[in-house]
Amino acid sequence: MNGQERGNWQSQFGFIAAAAGSAIGLGNIWKFPYLAGMYGGAAFVLVYLLFIIFIGVPVMNSELLIGRKSGKNALGAFKALAPGTPWWIVGAMGILAGFIILSYYSVVAGWAVAYIFKSGAYMAKNADHANLFVGFITSSVAPIVWHAIFMLICIYIVSAGIEKGIEKYSKILMPILVLILLILILRGITLPGAGKGLEFYLKPDFSKLSAKAILAALGQAFFSLSLGMGCMIVYGSYLKKDQDIPANSYWICGSDTGIALLAGFAIFPAVFAFGLEPAAGPGLTFITIPAVLQAMGPAGHFFGVLFFFLLAIAALTSAISLLEVVSAYFIDEAKWDRKKATWIMGIIIFLLGVPSSLGLGVWSNIKIIGGRDIFDSLDFIASYILLPLGGLLLCLFIGWFWGTDKAIEEANIGAKNIKLGSTYAFLIKYIAPIAIFLVFLNSTGVIK
Numbered sequence: 001m002n003g004q005e006r007g008n009w010q011s012q013f014g015f016i017a018a019a020a021g022s023a024i025g026l027g028n029i030w031k032f033p034y035l036a037g038m039y040g041g042a043a044f045v046l047v048y049l050l051f052i053i054f055i056g057v058p059v060m061n062s063e064l065l066i067g068r069k070s071g072k073n074a075l076g077a078f079k080a081l082a083p084g085t086p087w088w089i090v091g092a093m094g095i096l097a098g099f100i101i102l103s104y105y106s107v108v109a110g111w112a113v114a115y116i117f118k119s120g121a122y123m124a125k126n127a128d129h130a131n132l133f134v135g136f137i138t139s140s141v142a143p144i145v146w147h148a149i150f151m152l153i154c155i156y157i158v159s160a161g162i163e164k165g166i167e168k169y170s171k172i173l174m175p176i177l178v179l180i181l182l183i184l185i186l187r188g189i190t191l192p193g194a195g196k197g198l199e200f201y202l203k204p205d206f207s208k209l210s211a212k213a214i215l216a217a218l219g220q221a222f223f224s225l226s227l228g229m230g231c232m233i234v235y236g237s238y239l240k241k242d243q244d245i246p247a248n249s250y251w252i253c254g255s256d257t258g259i260a261l262l263a264g265f266a267i268f269p270a271v272f273a274f275g276l277e278p279a280a281g282p283g284l285t286f287i288t289i290p291a292v293l294q295a296m297g298p299a300g301h302f303f304g305v306l307f308f309f310l311l312a313i314a315a316l317t318s319a320i321s322l323l324e325v326v327s328a329y330f331i332d333e334a335k336w337d338r339k340k341a342t343w344i345m346g347i348i349i350f351l352l353g354v355p356s357s358l359g360l361g362v363w364s365n366i367k368i369i370g371g372r373d374i375f376d377s378l379d380f381i382a383s384y385i386l387l388p389l390g391g392l393l394l395c396l397f398i399g400w401f402w403g404t405d406k407a408i409e410e411a412n413i414g415a416k417n418i419k420l421g422s423t424y425a426f427l428i429k430y431i432a433p434i435a436i437f438l439v440f441l442n443s444t445g446v447i448k
Helices: 012-023 026-030 032-038 042-070 074-081 088-117 119-123 129-137 142-159 162-189 194-202 211-224 231-237 245-273 282-295 299-333 338-358 374-402 404-411 422-443
Strands: none
Touching (some): 012 231, 012 245, 026 088, 026 245, 032 042, 032 194, 042 422, 074 088, 088 129, 088 142, 088 299, 088 338, 088 374, 119 129, 119 299, 129 142, 129 282, 142 162, 162 194, 162 299, 245 404, 299 338, 374 404
């Protein structure tokens, strides 16, 4: 099966929109801004940017060039570049991670889709947003229905192919995401008292840059870019030879970072304007934000629909890349046609997500890893073990097995203004592996 039969990106914008969409996910909206506020504002952002440049960009380049060189899925790429060796395990780990992550990620994305339509509940007078949210996610039927709806949307887009599915919808969804974000920022920063939120978010406080803060910046930089899960290898495999990999890597990493920064401008001015405490994760998104929207009065309904639509788009652009990673394996290796691969794997992933949803409610007494429920156990396995290990092994593969000379030669085909050289080789051989190993030790609790 040659590259043309597998499909190719038809434009640079389409590829960057899809790859940036893969990187831009829920973490950009609900985690990065909070970490920045908690760990020193602009001081944290500066450290985060350094990690993006010196670790995120080299690893991004590596995944894209492996994909383009091999023209294969995540596992097939390593089999093609290192035949007869066990390096294919790195690709297998990425596929497994993507499979697991999408199962519970889709559950959370379903919550975001549901909240687009639940504005009546959170806009009601004296609404208890915490109880509304907990009541919704712990129920047995509704979250699974929304999880199914979200997965069906993913399956529909991915089954349509690279050009007519992923690229087409990424070119529509990403500009909409940016437009909604700009509208929300404009509303947020014009609220009375918004200045306190901007101060919390951006005021540099280097005294908060503890070792824990630096590890948090490092971890967020790695996880935010969809690295270690095979997404960029697969997306790279659909690149034509004349595509500029180094420049595209900067565009993708820059877009991801830009959206994360903008999300803070949309959220914190509004949160502080109404005297609410910032939070991280689902608490910020599904409890604090609805309280902000309620306090806005009638306009809150409109901005609520926009915000949760934004959240759903961010989740969708990431989810389609995860489903593509899994589907591409069966398309390449098992010779399934795209529709068969996408529908079968999409349904299996949906079914795996059902226990994650029920584990927050009727199955909450089931604990698997270290007292974690089903949802958190799956997240721990995929995000805290498989992803950093996959990223670490990828660096070792490029730096010490396949060779940086071959990597640089491949990446520079089609490169124009930015070319890889000795700096890339040094970063991928020494700096990135050590940094990702620290992420692994921190995420598994060995160091804190």
